Amino acid sequence: MNVFAVPGIPEVEPGDDIAELVEERIDLEPGDVLLVASTIVSKAEGRxxxxxxxxxxxxxxxxxxxxxxxxxxxxxxxxxxxxxxxxxxxxxxxxxxxxxxxxxxxxxxxxxxxxxxxxxxxxxxPKRPNESADRIRSALSQDVPVVVTDTCGRPFRHGQRGVALGWAGMPASRDWRGERDRDGHELEVTVESVVDELASTANLVSGEGDDGLPVVVVRDWEFGNHEGSDNLFRAVDGDFVRQALRGWEFARD
Missing domain, CATH: 3.90.1660.10 (CofE-like domain)
Incomplete structure (x- = not known):
């Protein structure tokens, strides 16, 4: 696949049309995925x-x-x-x-x-990033998926990476359960968070400082013939790390 940032996106102001800003600078193609940093989505929405x-x-x-x-x-x-x-x-x-x-x-x-x-x-x-992604997608002349991204830290690892906050036009995950590995064993638990993986890929070219590249296009990538799922954020009753943290108290050495 090809990954590239859209050049020349200006400072975004409240009320700006992100879809218009993008299409003034690039011709999107069928099969593209458009990844937009939450920073400019929030600015356009007056947040x-x-x-x-x-x-x-x-x-x-x-x-x-x-x-x-x-x-x-x-x-x-x-x-x-x-x-x-x-x-x-x-x-x-x-x-x-x-x-x-x-x-x-x-x-x-x-x-x-x-x-x-x-x-x-x-x-x-953004208040409702899925709705933000859908608004941008609906305003594009080319029907492509849109993912709103951000960066955040990760448990158990140093550093930040890109994650998806909202998405439209594609499932959040590829569900491999029921498919088989190379040895013929049935996969039972593998659900791949593709919107997060695409967000991290976009972060590699958009940067974190003053690069001014908040919009990235992923081209020639395919979701494949898999079941899809929109489950991205764990439900509280199944999030055991979150439950453990609720009872944890910070103690200074």
């Missing part, structure tokens, strides 16, 4: 905010005080309040805030960004 919009509650004050004590740096309780308002659950309170967003993604600080925010203090994740 910037200032800390003054989040007066701190007692709970936010408590979280900020504890994090400040652990880190030795003063923490702004208004930021903690923003995280609270963008989350359905605080899974870990220390040494950082690990939260579940309203659309099911789990990440640090509800995915709120304090870089590449323009004139605002904060950049919030």
């Amino acid at each position: 910037t905010a200032n800390l003054a919009e989040f007066p701190a509650s007692p709970r936010a004050e408590e979280l900020a005080d504890r994090l400040g004590e652990i880190s030795g740096e003063e923490k702004d309780p208004r930021f903690a309040q923003a995280v609270l308002e963008e989350s359905t659950e605080i899974i870990m309170e220390a040494p950082f805030l690990l939260t579940s967003t309203r659309f099911g993604h789990i990440g640090v600080n509800a995915g709120i960004d304090r870089s590449n925010t323009g004139d605002a203090d904060l950049l919030l994740l």
Whole structure:
């Protein structure tokens, strides 16, 4: 497959049409997958905010005080309040805030960004990334799948990688269960998260700093003759790591 960034995407403003910005710069082809960084989706949807919009509650004050004590740096309780308002659950309170967003993604600080925010203090994740992906896809002249991406850390490993927040026009996963390996054994548990794999692939060419390449095209890749699934975020009752973290307390050595 071929992977390349779309050059020349300008600074995105509220109300901008991402599909139009893309198609002004590239001709999409049947079979392409369009991957769009959540940063510009959020900007187009007006998801910037200032800390003054989040007066701190007692709970936010408590979280900020504890994090400040652990880190030795003063923490702004208004930021903690923003995280609270963008989350359905605080899974870990220390040494950082690990939260579940309203659309099911789990990440640090509800995915709120304090870089590449323009004139605002904060950049919030899209409210409903699947709907965002579908809007972009519907506005394209070529019918191609769209994936909204972000970067986040991973348990048990250093570093960040690209992940999918929302998608439209393709399943989230390839389901290999029921197929057979080279020895004829039936696969029983393998479900491949292709939207995450495509998001990580896009991240290799879009970069993380000031590259200014928030849109990537994957070309000549095929989903294949597999069953598909839209299950990406684990249900709470089957997420045993999440359940374990709920009962875990941070202890400083």
